[in-house]
Amino acid sequence: MSVSERKEREKEQRRQEILRAAKTVFFRNGFEKTSMEMVAEECQLAKGTLYLYFKSKEELYLSLVEDGIRILDEMMEKTIAKPLRADEKLLALAQTYFRFTQSHNEHFTIFKMIDVGTLNGKVDQEKLDEIQRLRMAAFERMEEVVAEAIRQGAFQTTHKPREIVMMLWAATFGAIMMCADKCQQLDMFKEVHAEKFVMRIASALIESFRTANVQEEPLGRENERKRKTQKTVEETEPQKSF
Amino acid sequence: MSVSERKEREKEQRRQEILRAAKTVFFRNGFEKTSMEMVAEECQLAKGTLYLYFKSKEELYLSLVEDGIRILDEMMEKTIAKPLRADEKLLALAQTYFRFTQSHNEHFTIFKMIDVGTLNGKVDQEKLDEIQRLRMAAFERMEEVVAEAIRQGAFQTTHKPREIVMMLWAATFGAIMMCADKCQQLDMFKEVHAEKFVMRIASALIESFRTANVQEEPLGRENERKRKTQKTVEETEPQKSF
DNA sequence: GTCAAAAACTGACTTGCGGTCAGTCTACCC
DNA sequence: GGGTAGACTGACCGCAAGTCAGTTTTTGAC
Numbered sequence: 001m002s003v004s005e006r007k008e009r010e011k012e013q014r015r016q017e018i019l020r021a022a023k024t025v026f027f028r029n030g031f032e033k034t035s036m037e038m039v040a041e042e043c044q045l046a047k048g049t050l051y052l053y054f055k056s057k058e059e060l061y062l063s064l065v066e067d068g069i070r071i072l073d074e075m076m077e078k079t080i081a082k083p084l085r086a087d088e089k090l091l092a093l094a095q096t097y098f099r100f101t102q103s104h105n106e107h108f109t110i111f112k113m114i115d116v117g118t119l120n121g122k123v124d125q126e127k128l129d130e131i132q133r134l135r136m137a138a139f140e141r142m143e144e145v146v147a148e149a150i151r152q153g154a155f156q157t158t159h160k161p162r163e164i165v166m167m168l169w170a171a172t173f174g175a176i177m178m179c180a181d182k183c184q185q186l187d188m189f190k191e192v193h194a195e196k197f198v199m200r201i202a203s204a205l206i207e208s209f210r211t212a213n214v215q216e217e218p219l220g221r222e223n224e225r226k227r228k229t230q231k232t233v234e235e236t237e238p239q240k241s242f
Numbered sequence: 243m244s245v246s247e248r249k250e251r252e253k254e255q256r257r258q259e260i261l262r263a264a265k266t267v268f269f270r271n272g273f274e275k276t277s278m279e280m281v282a283e284e285c286q287l288a289k290g291t292l293y294l295y296f297k298s299k300e301e302l303y304l305s306l307v308e309d310g311i312r313i314l315d316e317m318m319e320k321t322i323a324k325p326l327r328a329d330e331k332l333l334a335l336a337q338t339y340f341r342f343t344q345s346h347n348e349h350f351t352i353f354k355m356i357d358v359g360t361l362n363g364k365v366d367q368e369k370l371d372e373i374q375r376l377r378m379a380a381f382e383r384m385e386e387v388v389a390e391a392i393r394q395g396a397f398q399t400t401h402k403p404r405e406i407v408m409m410l411w412a413a414t415f416g417a418i419m420m421c422a423d424k425c426q427q428l429d430m431f432k433e434v435h436a437e438k439f440v441m442r443i444a445s446a447l448i449e450s451f452r453t454a455n456v457q458e459e460p461l462g463r464e465n466e467r468k469r470k471t472q473k474t475v476e477e478t479e480p481q482k483s484f
Numbered sequence: 485g486t487c488a489a490a491a492a493c494t495g496a497c498t499t500g501c502g503g504t505c506a507g508t509c510t511a512c513c514c
Numbered sequence: 515g516g517g518t519a520g521a522c523t524g525a526c527c528g529c530a531a532g533t534c535a536g537t538t539t540t541t542g543a544c
Contacts, residue, residue, distance in 0.1 A: 007491085007540090014492095032363070035530055046494040051532065115419060115427050116354045121275070132429055139430065163439075166420065166431060171443050174416020177357060178408065185357050187374055188381065189408060197405075201413050201447065208446030249511095249520090256521095277501060288523040290504075299502065 015053050017043050022060050023067075027106040031061050031113075058122040061110065062131065068107025069134045072100045076141055086149035087206060093142060094172045094202035098195055101176050112177070139165055149209075157209040168205055175201045257295050259285050264302050265309075269348040273303050273355075300364040303352065304373065310349025311376045314342045318380055328391035329448060335384060336414045336444035340437055343418050354419070381407055391451075399451040410447055417443045 021043030026034050036057055040047040054060040079096045080089055101108040113119050114131065139162075146161040157164065175198040179189040189197075263285035268276050278299055282289040296302040321338045322331055343350040355361050356373065381404075388403040399406065417440040421431040431439075 011492095030363075036532080037530075047531085048495065048533075049493055052492075057531065112358050116358050116360075117427060118358075118360065120427075121272075128427075132427075135428065136430075162430065163434060166434065167417070167439070167443050167446075170416040170420040170431075170439075171413040171447075172416070174412040174414070174419065175409070177416065177419075178412040185359060185362075185370075185374075186377070188378075188404065189412075192405060192408065197409070197412075201409050204409075204447045204450035205413075205443065207450060253521095278503085279501080289502090290524065291522055293503065294521075 018045070018050060018053055018060070019063060023064050026061055026064060031109075036060075055124065056122065058119055059124070059127055062114070062119060062123055062127060065107060065110040065114070065131060066134060068104055068110060069131070069138070071104055071107065072097070073138050073141070075100055076138055080141060080145060085154065086145050086152055087154040087210075089145050090142070090149065090168060090206050091199060091202055093145070094168065095195065095199055097172055098176055098180070098198045101180055102194075108176075115173070139169070142168070155209040156212045158212050159209070164209055168202060171201050171205055172198060260287070260292060260295055260302070261305060265306050268303055268306060273351075278302075297366065298364065300361055301366070301369055304356070304361060304365055304369060307349060307352040307356070307373060308376060310346055310352060311373070311380070313346055313349065314339070315380050315383070317342055318383055322383060322387060327396065328387050328394055329396040329452075331387050332384070332391065332410060332448050333441060333444055335387070336410065337437065337441055339414055340418055340422070340440045343422055344436075347422075350418075350422075357415070381411070384410070397451040398454045400454050401451070406451055410444060413443050413447055414440060 018039070022039050025038050025042050028034075029038070036047050036050055039060070040050055050060065054063065075096050076093055079092045082089070082092065084092060101111075114128070119128070142165045143161045146155070146164045149155045150157070150161065155164075159167075176194070178186065179192055179194045179197050260281070264281050267280050267284050270276075271280070278289050278292055281302070282292055292302065296305065317338050318335055321334045324331070324334065326334060343353075356370070361370070384407045385403045388397070388406045391397045392399070392403065397406075401409075418436075420428065421434055421436045421439050
């Protein structure tokens, strides 16, 4: 093995060691209440050294989510491997996502920061894009399941698989955000059983894909220019379904 | 008018003036990139003075949301006043919420910070509770509409109105969060028409309340103790609806 | 083994900001 | 007009992110 190879590997080990320390400290105290000094101490390096491996505090913190993405992906993979029908798998996946957020709450906190946009100006777009790419794996898995459900005839929807995944993801995310033990801010959400709540919502959506119904306008943005402004509900033609 | 009364009023005016300045500066630059010095400059006061009216930077920023809550509440009120059936109103309310987030994006950013919990350790719980109370008004309005829908027989659900509102709120929030122009982080969400997307999700949920279906376990937490662990999807009895 | 160049690491220092408080100013009242 | 309460000020403090000149370690040629 050449020297440069070994150096490379050693560098990677240092990086990992820093990540380990960062995980310990950030997950114990939270992002705001952790200083780079604390991380440095945890891995017995000088503060300056951390900056040789990570551009900023935010980038270091953000890097921790990569593990989280991997964990979620594995959990989802297991769920998909179960002997269920494709449409059942989708509900199971919502549950899996929920359970991930409960058992890996600190990782979910980073997810939230990304989705809320807290980290936007503070981290290279490249880094953010890289995270996006990693997250896409999970979406693609789900997309596959949706495609399967359509093939099996369980779904009659006119939406594209990708769109269905987005809907499920968004609604599930919102549900978890609002009522998961460790997240919920609005008092009233404390009264519901979080997992049931999340699954009730996912379930409603899934049911709605079984039949192509009148609500199913295409969701794409292609024709956006054609109408001057979007119609408000009462301006649209009455719809049979309600 | 007594002197003390006038003083009181002047103090309130100062407070308002500070809020005005804070709004200008925070909404232009964002929370992180705004310093208290900048706010002070905008309202031509010394930095120290700001702290006579607001406990911290976070509290000042958070106070700005009160306007946002009022605006949303008014928008919702108008929507509810429209000549629609109760169930139609619920969909219209989702749209209203969406439009609020688009036209008052900065206020929505504060909503997000609250819901994500970014402000938690940094602001008095009291202050947060006060905000909660204000937000409840909107929930209660919606609850009223749901109750109406149930009374009219449009909904056959076994859920409580409050629960239905929570579901709609959570799902709509998630949908907006993921795909609204100014928020979306995941690239794929750029491809959908945000408003249609949001309404498609709300619509699916609303449809699901029309009939009491097998998914409708009670969502309360009362009986939580009875089962050791929550069942995963494939462990539950097969359900007719899928 | 020696030594010089390269690479890795260090921690004192700079910068910027949130928050404080001793001191000043103003308005009111006796 | 003088004394007091309360509003206001801005220099100052502490802290933490990020930098960089200098130190230590590693490497590889001889």
